Amino acid sequence: MTHNSLPRPDTGSGQNRGPDALPDHGVVKPDHGVAETVIEARHLGVTFAADRQQTVALTGVDLAIREGEFVSLIGPSGCGKTTLLRLIADLEQATTGTLLVNGVAPEQARKQRAYGYVFQAPALYPWRNVERNVMLPLEVMGLPRAERQARAARVLDLVGLAAFRRRFPWQLSGGMQQRASIARALSFEPNLLLMDEPFGALDEITRDGLTLHLHQLWRRTGLTAMFVTHSVPEAVFLSTRIVVMSSHPGRIVAVIESTLPRERDLDVRETPEYLAVAHAVRAALREGHRDG
């Protein structure tokens, strides 16, 4: 396994991310101790204005996510989950409040290539085959060819697409396309992974498999993850914390700490703790729905 750290422009701007902090080095973050705050939102709000019509997509979002956490966002359609992720990714600008990513403004964090983003749709490049799609970020970041190929092979193996690396996106099923886009986000080993309903288009079995994969990846690398989903079981299985949101206006209605151990397998879904957390999430969702 290679240990090259990626060239990141603008590093050294006051944050302690040495090469050791990069994921996939077999370093598992301890569950205790002072973890860095990766995301810090205070009174964050976004209002979209279009044709004299104002949409309050998010309001009063207070959230702090520490290094190594796995945080799920769950809530009804249109409650601002994507918007929150896009704010963190510096793809959208907040209208009120403050937001820090890795202790710096989102724009700076983006320029440091602090995160990998999996969009709600695969967003593959149709003229590139799967392998070259996965290598896209590595090309942009200027990795040598051999390293690009090695990394692409590794992540494609991880998502079970090794045999399809020469296929073009339109020759893949929707689920395979989404897996390719996950592989692409993993390829440059970011230590913050923002995922917008990555498993939305997958069948149950594949979904379970990938969920487990994702959990193991998170365990192994100690990366920080934000994960948007509509599925309560998925959220409960994966998360250390679950953020329940509600719409009109988009806001956080509850943040539920998981009582499950960090190390999990699919059997955990039969345990009383799991059922209790799931119950709490469902109750919060219902509560938010009534208010909204």
Next chain:
Amino acid sequence: MGKVAPVLVVLVILTTLWYGAALAMNWDQAQTLADDDAGWTDVATAALTLERPLLPTPDQVVGEMIRGVFGYNVVSSRSLLFHAGVTAWAASLGFMVALIAGMTLAIGIVHIRTLDRALMPWLIVSQAVPVLAIAPMVVVVLGNIGLTGVTPKALIAGWLSFFPITTGMVKGLRSSDPMRRDLLRTYSATGTQVFMKLRWPDSMAFLFPAMKVAAPLALVGAIVAELPTGAQAGLGARLLTGSYYGHTPQIWAALFMAAILAMLAVAAVDGAQALLVRARGGRL
């Protein structure tokens, strides 16, 4: 077979209509030339075999083409192939000019907002100028400042054909899916990288249809630039001398040769597109 049959049917209909038209249009001239006691079949035969008919028959045109293509050495100025080659060369150079100018303009327009506003009206005006009408004058003017030979022809061909390339490329360079653009933003890709990895590949789907429009236009430009009296060679010159001497089969042969060149040009664009499609795994 299912494709060939309709084409053949249309061909037969057109040829029949053409013979009919030739008969009607050449009748008077044939009658004047014919003996007084000639029957109508004699007049009809004469009408279809005149040396300087108003409208030559298909067989006359085909005969003229065969003679023009195979009858002479290709370097001879009597060879139709020679003239076709001269025109094709000028049109190709003009097409290159159009490609380079069209793409450069499009890249500028897409990347520099003020260029979009400042340039577009002028480009539209440039296309409103009846180049076809003033081409001879342009050639003369360019000749006066020392631009002779193939250069003025290529410039007019380029002038006539760059606009579809520009508009096609502008649209293509702007056609990228917002999510795919956002993706590159998350990698904090540079403007050049966004261009090379997303915008340029996206524009190909618009460039090729634009080239299919532009290629025949470049040919028209080259022919028109050959019309001025100075031109000695090229299909335009053939058209001119043909009409000067009233040798209509020659005009029609040159016209048909131009049509063949246009089809070859479009086929060349199609071929290039097929190569790209293959490199892209089967889709443009």
